[in-house]
Amino acid sequence: MSKEIPYKIYLEESEMPKQWYNVRADMKNKPAPLLNPGTHEPMTVEELSGVFCRELAEQELNDKDPYIDIPQEILDFYKMYRPSPLVRAYCLEKALGTPAKIYYKFEGNNTSGSHKLNSAIAQAYYAKKQGLKGVTTETGAGQWGTALSMACAYLGLDCKVYMVKVSYEQKPFRREVMRTYGADVTPSPSNTTNIGRKILEQFPGTTGSLGCAISEAVEVAVSSEGYRYVLGSVLSQVLLHQSVIGLETMAACDKYDIKPDVIIGCAGGGSNLGGLISPFMGRKLRGEADYEFIAVEPASCPSLTRGKYAYDFCDTGMVCPLAKMYTLGSGFIPSANHAGGLRYHGMSSVVSQLYDDGLITARSVEQTSVFEAAEKFARVEGILPAPESSHAIRVAIDEALKCKETGEEKTILFGLTGTGYFDMVAYQKYNDHEMSDYIPSDEEIAASLAKLPKF
Numbered sequence: 001m002s003k004e005i006p007y008k009i010y011l012e013e014s015e016m017p018k019q020w021y022n023v024r025a026d027m028k029n030k031p032a033p034l035l036n037p038g039t040h041e042p043m044t045v046e047e048l049s050g051v052f053c054r055e056l057a058e059q060e061l062n063d064k065d066p067y068i069d070i071p072q073e074i075l076d077f078y079k080m081y082r083p084s085p086l087v088r089a090y091c092l093e094k095a096l097g098t099p100a101k102i103y104y105k106f107e108g109n110n111t112s113g114s115h116k117l118n119s120a121i122a123q124a125y126y127a128k129k130q131g132l133k134g135v136t137t138e139t140g141a142g143q144w145g146t147a148l149s150m151a152c153a154y155l156g157l158d159c160k161v162y163m164v165k166v167s168y169e170q171k172p173f174r175r176e177v178m179r180t181y182g183a184d185v186t187p188s189p190s191n192t193t194n195i196g197r198k199i200l201e202q203f204p205g206t207t208g209s210l211g212c213a214i215s216e217a218v219e220v221a222v223s224s225e226g227y228r229y230v231l232g233s234v235l236s237q238v239l240l241h242q243s244v245i246g247l248e249t250m251a252a253c254d255k256y257d258i259k260p261d262v263i264i265g266c267a268g269g270g271s272n273l274g275g276l277i278s279p280f281m282g283r284k285l286r287g288e289a290d291y292e293f294i295a296v297e298p299a300s301c302p303s304l305t306r307g308k309y310a311y312d313f314c315d316t317g318m319v320c321p322l323a324k325m326y327t328l329g330s331g332f333i334p335s336a337n338h339a340g341g342l343r344y345h346g347m348s349s350v351v352s353q354l355y356d357d358g359l360i361t362a363r364s365v366e367q368t369s370v371f372e373a374a375e376k377f378a379r380v381e382g383i384l385p386a387p388e389s390s391h392a393i394r395v396a397i398d399e400a401l402k403c404k405e406t407g408e409e410k411t412i413l414f415g416l417t418g419t420g421y422f423d424m425v426a427y428q429k430y431n432d433h434e435m436s437d438y439i440p441s442d443e444e445i446a447a448s449l450a451k452l453p454k455f
């Protein structure tokens with residue numbers, strides 16, 4: 001007999017995960033190693049420790065231990081905003097008239113408005129533990145910078161954020177949230193770094209790019225004593241921290257005997273998707289259960305569906321290690337899509353390997369249809385979703401409508417990564433029917449892939 005499912009399932013504090021799950025331990029084909037961009041040899045913990053904190057460097061290279069203890073200080077911080085609810089989307093099911101059961105794990109219930117806080121607190125914690133003064137990072141849309149500012153404020157760590165100039169000007173409120181948490185926010189390109197001055201000289205009036213902001217943040221980290229550079233997605237350590245999403249979801253499902261058939265997540269660098277699916281993927285890899293996993297990406301930046309599985313630079317400045325991943329090329333500039341968090345040229349090496357092994361499928365969706373789904377969701381479920389999250393909503397709705405045709409009573413689970421309160425310009429464009437869909441041509445993608453590093 002199945003129990004009656006409440007609208008919202010909250011775990012007890014005592015049921016929250018105390019360890020992160022490292023899916024790499026159960027993968028038969030491990031993700032390819034990070035390579036030193038100079039020697040093309042696998043990066044060692046020693047080498048990575050110049051860029052990341054020691055313990056994070058170890059986590060980055062650890063593909064053996066399935067479970068890693070979450071330090072007590074991080075567990076305590078998690079308790080401020082976790083467990084996050086697993087919601088049964090009864091209202092959406094009814095509006096769609098589908099026999100499918102739809103669930104979403106909601107990660108937008110903290111001030112950063114996204115799942116990014118799960119890794120921000122971990123990265124800031126290890127930096128503090130190592131006795132560092134502070135961290136530097138870049139932010140595009142602003143969610144990662146906000147999450148990191150919150151974590152640094154809590155731990156008394158300095159936080160320098162390079163924010164892409166166009167976002168800095170268009171999203172002044174995001175900037176003020178970061179400053180309220182004590183972060184030092186600089187529009188990029190800036191006069192505070194060599195690379196920034198060089199770019200400003202070459203392109204006066206430029207509105208900046210993520211690639212440029214990364215280069216500035218890295219330059220400041222390596223030239224300031226007691227600082228390290230941190231990244232909010234893509235890395236295996238970030239997926240590890242984000243596994244808290246999947247572990248909570250699995251505990252809630254097990255408690256109520258919920259067996260998802262399809263698990264869906266939006267994919268930018270792959271951290272929320274990887275975190276949500278990891279424990280379920282572990283069961284699949286160990287032959288204990290089966291699930292269909294779907295990664296959803298924007299048609300304007302289709303790294304899984306149209307990219308190449310190859311070694312590439314993680315940053316435009318080509319200073320970070322080489323990673324083997326599905327990529328569009330580190331020089332690929334996606335068109336102006338409003339889902340800022342999904343505009344990265346590559347994909348987590350863990351997600352890439354699972355996709356290459358046929359364990360995950362991928363779909364790309366156009367932004368107008370994404371906002372249609374966002375609007376429908378907001379009107380019946382109440383939450384105003386982030387544009388990024390709405391990619392997962394789009395495919396969840398599509399799957400539920402398929403069930404309506406076939407009469408299948410599938411259980412569909414998706415990750416709702418955040419809220420969209422700072423994305424009102426995007427919603428305005430949609431409401432005014434001014435939103436466009438740009439899909440890169442095969443020639444554009446081929447031209448970018450032709451510049452992949454060769455060795």
Ligand SMILES: *Cc1c(COP(=O)(O)O)cnc(C)c1O
Pocket residue numbers: 113114115116143144232233234266267268269270271272273341342386388389417418419
């Ligand atoms: C950053 C972000 C994403 C995409 O990042 P992943 O690393 O792919 O998870 C998705 N949703 C929101 C709300 C974000 O802030």
